[in-house]
Amino acid sequence: MMSEKLAIHGGPKAKTTENYPMYPGGLEIGDEEKRQVLEVLDNQYLFRYYGPANCESKVKRFEQEFAEKMGAKYALATSSCTGALISSLVACGVGPGDEVIVSGYTFFASCAAIVAAKAIPVIAEVDETLTIDPDDIEKKITPATKGILVVHMRGVPCDMDRIMSIAKKHKLVVIEDCAQAVGAMYKGKFVGTFGDCGCFSFQYHKTITAGEGGMIITNDKRLYDRCMSYHDTAACWRPDRFAEQRYEGELFCGSNFRMSELTGAVMLAQLQRLDGLNARMRDHQHRIIEQIKNTKGIKVRPCYDAEGDTGICLMFYLDSKDKVEPFVDALKAEGVNAAGVFNAGIPDWHIYAHWKHVIDKKTPTEVNCPYDCPYHTKAEPVEYAPDMNPNTLEYLGRVVHLDIPPQMSDEDCDMIAKAINKVAAVLA
Ligand SMILES: Cc1ncc(COP(=O)(O)O)c(C=O)c1O
Structure with a gap:
């Protein structure tokens, strides 16, 4: 089957509706x-x-x-x-x-x-x-x-x-x-x-x-x-x-x-x-996953209890970290708010490798509490380095992240799934 021309290459956008910001309860204040x-x-x-x-x-x-x-x-x-x-x-x-x-x-x-x-x-x-x-x-x-x-x-x-x-x-x-x-x-x-x-x-x-x-x-x-x-x-x-x-x-x-x-x-x-917000996010997430779960080249983030996931986001893996940036750029061009997660050059406070104050053991006084602690006697000193948890960086380097605002409609979900499948056919 011929793949569709991607929006990033001048084709039509898969998602033509507005994207909501991710303030699930905030946008419902009434x-x-x-x-x-x-x-x-x-x-x-x-x-x-x-x-x-x-x-x-x-x-x-x-x-x-x-x-x-x-x-x-x-x-x-x-x-x-x-x-x-x-x-x-x-x-x-x-x-x-x-x-x-x-x-x-x-x-x-x-x-x-x-x-x-x-x-x-x-x-x-x-x-x-x-x-x-x-x-x-x-x-x-x-x-x-x-x-x-x-x-x-x-x-x-x-x-x-x-x-x-x-x-x-x-x-x-x-x-x-x-x-x-x-x-x-x-x-x-x-x-x-x-x-x-x-x-x-x-x-x-x-x-x-x-x-x-x-x-x-x-x-x-x-x-x-x-x-x-x-x-x-x-x-x-x-x-x-x-x-x-x-x-x-x-x-x-x-x-x-x-x-x-x-x-x-x-x-x-x-x-x-709360229940209504979570139900809507879960429905949206399931609706998208149903349409992409068999797509070649992507793997939806597994979960210890998929039923218990609140559905606030969709995360899926590509098979190589080099594919993430082009994939995300292509999704954005399709009209989908997507993001990569780990990129050593782009700071993100959610990833330990960017926690400079911890890695450098920064403390407010020279006493250097808690790192130089006279009570920490039973073990070796704890040391940190940006590359000390390679699996974490490997997973986060290959993952694509999409927020799932509860305000989205089924039509929005279908367009997102379509965009992911369209981009995957060319770039995954
Ligand atoms: C996983 C996690 N833990 C803790 C916090 C801190 O929450 P708060 O801003 O309410 O102190 C946040 C907030 O972003 C978070 O995402």
Whole structure:
């Protein structure tokens, strides 16, 4: 069969409709968000713990609804996922002298949170799912390893069975970074409920959003209380503000990662949209995959539980990294918003090889905490290099990424699939 003339070579475009930006919940902000926010303003009740009148806190209500939705016992709202991660690490007892294994493909914040908790990040490989490779976790465990920070990257769940069994065997804590995977599931259970703590982001690019915001979920009351202490400077707002600590280790000086009532109000409305957004993104993703799954020269990113993928994006592999740039350029010319992922020359904060501050062990003071740590005695110094995780760079070098905005129509999906097939016929 003759291949069609590509748009990049002067042929007609396969996709002629508008492309939506990737702000899934952000683009749906409407009457319910306005109503909730106006209620906060009308009541002049902007701080979760008090105000002029006796109002129900929106943040508290959001925590209750989020916990119920995810099937977790406790939820603590925070100002960001970074704050949620730091609070969770501290609550789990991670600190000076500890190593925490983290995925090499994640937003830099996952790694920075470990350093902020004064522990040393050990950066692990991802496998073909682009989530942390359980085999590499096992290789990177040392006597100093205290935990694993796994990232359900780009909407797909990690291999939680393997990860939890490794953690159990080596007595490690597990923090799940679900920033990009709110509503993702693994074997029928929401991600964030497998490890000790699950952390979420409501930053503007995320599925549901208030511009900024985060959440911690846990089933462990002690961890919840310790997260509460850390996220609120000095645990002022436990049941009784001035009460003595209820057990050794409950009270200590923390930070301030509290969520504002305005954020809580927007998030209450956004949470109602979560299932609908994920259903639309999943439908779109499936519709495109159905049409490209047998296309020669491309392989859709595998997943540990395809049913649990939130569908926020479509990622597929080409058989060589050299094909990615021409493929992406051709897709763009067809009218499709596509991107390559790893290119050594183009910085991207989601790939460890670009995390210069970690690789160079940059710290704010000359003491060089946590890297030169007198408590890090049980293992060799941790060293970094841009090429230390070759599998990760190999996978990311061959992958093509497309966002799947929920606002797209079936027609948009069909045109995207057509464009991919058209370009693959010539360039894959
Ligand atoms: C995987 C991952 N972890 C953590 C974060 C940090 O989230 P926040 O901006 O809410 O602190 C992000 C945000 O982009 C992320 O994508």
